[in-house]
Amino acid sequence: MATSPVPYSRPTTPGNAVPIQIGYVGLGGMGGTMARNLAKYHATHAHNSPPMLVWNRSSVKGEKLLAELGQDKIRVARSLDQVATECDIIFTSLANDEAVKSVYQQFAETLKVLMCHPRGTKIFVESSTTFPTLAGELEMLISSAPHCRLITCPVFGTPPVAEAAQLIVVMSGDHQSKKEVAPMLVPAVGRKIIDLGESLEKAPTFKLIGNSMVLGTLEILAESYTLAEKAGVAASDVHSFVQEMFPAPGIIRYSERISQDDFDASTGFSIDGGIKDASHIRRLTALHNSPMPCTDIAHQHLITARAIHKSKVQSGKETVDVFDWSSLVTGARAAAGLDVFASARVRLLPLAAYG
Incomplete structure (x- = not known):
């Protein structure tokens, strides 16, 4: 018997829902491809969707993506502070553990100033390949601010597989957050999600x-x-x-x-x-x-x-x-x-x- 590619029921949408602002940090080999696919899909499938906000250490990649997709799908963030402030769901895809920790430390500093998020829960989706124990450190940084959640969400596939939006996505962390994020990822960037429970270390493991x-x-x-x-x-x-x-x-x-x-x-x-x-x-x-x-x-x-x-x-x-x-x-x-x-x-x- 075939299983569903998304192991969660679709979340209900309130009658006067505020459009979700998505952010994407890290536009490297895999991150850039995932960001492109996500921006294109979100712009055509989410009602009144604002353009996705992207940030990369080298601004050239963000500008290149903007030139390719247009202002209706992409905005280039001035800083990580802007991403943390304006976005409801933030995806990160970075090269190594040091880069990931540095970005999340910056997020945490910004969130301390914000102290709260007026439109509800802010979800951080960490998709880099890192050592599992880093997830606990990131959770401490993010959970220090109210209404903020972290889920781990690495992916499997070569660059051509990513281009075809056929990645395998694995998720662990808060169930409700996974339920909110999953419909954004399949079929926009992946073909199947594997849920590994609520322990944040499971997905990177x-x-x-x-x-x-x-x-x-x-x-x-x-x-x-x-x-x-x-x-x-x-x-x-x-x-x-x-x-x-x-x-x-x-x-x-x-x-x-x-x-x-x-x-x-x-x-x-x-x-x-x-x-x-x-x-x-x-x-x-x-x-x-x-x-x-x-x-x-x-x-x-x-x-x-x-x-x-x-x-x-x-x-x-x-x-x-x-x-x-x-x-x-x-x-x-x-x-x-x-x-x-x-x-x-x-x-x-x-x-x-x-x-």
């Missing part, structure tokens, strides 16, 4: 568990492609097999990247983000005494890949500014004694030739 599966898949792909290269099997043939045997969009996309040495993170997930996530996963495994040796190896290969990339940048031999985390294959190749950036072009001797 689940995000790390899910990312451990993605990272483990990347590591297996990297090792298999490396073995294929040493055994004289073409990368294109390996990729054809992946397409037929494992027809999941994410796996196929990462396989394609590895087979073509396509490691430009402008259309992917940065290696720094991958190392951050791997570090969080390893910390979580230590906390719960649950070893993940595959993640340990992937973490080593990510660090090796980053070191190789930085060396090439310094020598002027690299044109890609930031590597995608699928570049961990270069760490596996280095361990196997291969030219780390020539897999698609090298054809080694047949296995029998090795004696």
Whole structure:
């Protein structure tokens, strides 16, 4: 029996409801795509909806989004204070734990001045990939002001999946707040919501568990492609097999990247983000005494890949500014004694030739 993509009943709408002002903070690779989809959907499906208010540390991204969508869908905030003051529901999507905490500390300072929110509860929706215990710190900051709630809401999916509004969304925290936010996210940015209960740490924990599966898949792909290269099997043939045997969009996309040495993170997930996530996963495994040796190896290969990339940048031999985390294959190749950036072009001797 099929389950509903949104596990909550739709909240009732009062007769003279005041239009909800949405804010979005963080317009990076995933955040920018989610903000775009959310703004477009909200403008066409919410009656008398005001334009979404966006903020990014670099104002260029906000201005670019405004130029793309227009003033009827987007406004660019002057500051985080403006977002915290004017918005009813605020989404945050930031690069790392430090950035998240810094933004929420600023929110808390602004909320102290406001002291109250005249139109009811203000909901903060934190969707970054962070270590779970940070959620408790954020809750203390936000709950210090009256009528303010926090829910954690990370997402799963590659940039093309985000573009297609097919992300998987996980939620934890206050039930009523989740019920209010869920209809904004599905189908605007995602295809399904998984509710993990009221403990704020559950969703970021689940995000790390899910990312451990993605990272483990990347590591297996990297090792298999490396073995294929040493055994004289073409990368294109390996990729054809992946397409037929494992027809999941994410796996196929990462396989394609590895087979073509396509490691430009402008259309992917940065290696720094991958190392951050791997570090969080390893910390979580230590906390719960649950070893993940595959993640340990992937973490080593990510660090090796980053070191190789930085060396090439310094020598002027690299044109890609930031590597995608699928570049961990270069760490596996280095361990196997291969030219780390020539897999698609090298054809080694047949296995029998090795004696």
